[in-house]
Amino acid sequence: MSQQIYYEYVREGMELPVLVKNPTTQQLVRYAGASGDYYQIHYDQEFARANGLPNVILHGALKNAFLGHLITDWIGERGTLKKLSAQYRGMDVPGTPIYAKGVVTKTYDEAGEHVVECDIWLENQKGEKTTPGTAVVSLPSREG
Amino acid sequence: MTQEPAITQEMLGAVGVESEPATHLVEAGAILKFAVAIGDPNPVFNDEKAARKSRYGSLIAPPTFLRSMGPGPMKAQVRSPYSANLDGGSEWEYFEPVRSGDRITVTVKVVGISERQGRLGNMVFTTRETRYVNQSGNVAATQLSTSISYQP
Numbered sequence: 001m002s003q004q005i006y007y008e009y010v011r012e013g014m015e016l017p018v019l020v021k022n023p024t025t026q027q028l029v030r031y032a033g034a035s036g037d038y039y040q041i042h043y044d045q046e047f048a049r050a051n052g053l054p055n056v057i058l059h060g061a062l063k064n065a066f067l068g069h070l071i072t073d074w075i076g077e078r079g080t081l082k083k084l085s086a087q088y089r090g091m092d093v094p095g096t097p098i099y100a101k102g103v104v105t106k107t108y109d110e111a112g113e114h115v116v117e118c119d120i121w122l123e124n125q126k127g128e129k130t131t132p133g134t135a136v137v138s139l140p141s142r143e144g
Numbered sequence: 145m146t147q148e149p150a151i152t153q154e155m156l157g158a159v160g161v162e163s164e165p166a167t168h169l170v171e172a173g174a175i176l177k178f179a180v181a182i183g184d185p186n187p188v189f190n191d192e193k194a195a196r197k198s199r200y201g202s203l204i205a206p207p208t209f210l211r212s213m214g215p216g217p218m219k220a221q222v223r224s225p226y227s228a229n230l231d232g233g234s235e236w237e238y239f240e241p242v243r244s245g246d247r248i249t250v251t252v253k254v255v256g257i258s259e260r261q262g263r264l265g266n267m268v269f270t271t272r273e274t275r276y277v278n279q280s281g282n283v284a285a286t287q288l289s290t291s292i293s294y295q296p
Contacts, residue, residue, distance in 0.1 A: 031181040072206070
């Protein structure tokens with residue numbers, strides 16, 4: 001985790017530091033246990049294929065969590081996450097790296113807060129955006 | 145060949161009907177387990193001592209942790225004719241941090257059902273709104289989630 005980011009430092013078009021994830025089948029099992037989502041498409045190969053899937057796939061909610069990780073790292077302890085959204089457009093499978101990325105789209109003051117909106121997404125090894133999303137955060141000011 | 149619509153009156157009858165509530169204790173161990181599972185080493189999710197010194201004053205849950213807390217029984221079910229399901233996406237809105245020791249009461253209701261042809265054939269989209277209310281009676285967060293039902 002790096003230093004606290006301040007609103008004054010943020011510009012539209014600014015890129016968030018990229019977060020690399022390397023999901024494994026073991027991670028999918030850990031996530032199933034931690035979240036209570038035991039749907040077999042995430043760890044049972046035969047079941048996944050019988051459901052028309054190429055392989056076991058990542059839980060959408062795990063991909064959502066990866067985007068949550070990206071944005072909470074960026075905003076630091078003093079930033080506040082207000083909204084987080086993700087759409088599971090493309091499937092992601094374990095055993096290949098996933099890149100969580102983001103870019104600032106808007107900055108404005110509202111109701112006494114310094115608000116920043118970002119487009120965030122997960123990208124696979126081929127550069128395909130499998131999981132587009134957005135985040136709305138408020139950031140502290142340098143003035144305290 | 146025209147596709148028979150999958151959405152029935154019974155399914156539409158489930159729209160707007162709120163589930164029974166279910167209350168869950170936010171446990172430090174569950175937060176830790178979740179943080180490890182998603183691979184997030186942020187001290188406020190992992191280190192009680194550091195978290196107590198933070199502005200939160202306690203361990204807090206990562207943003208999607210509330211997924212681990214389900215609502216009570218549904219009063220009306222959306223029974224799709226299709227056997228397979230996929231998660232389509234979620235929109236979260238956050239109002240208060242979720243702290244270790246909080247008690248969160250969860251309810252859900254279907255807010256929309258639609259269908260269309262897509263890459264998996266005919267797909268039924270069900271949108272649900274989940275509310276997470278803490279022990280002070282405040283809404284900690286809401287989640288709008290879409291599930292996709294299809295015939296594999």
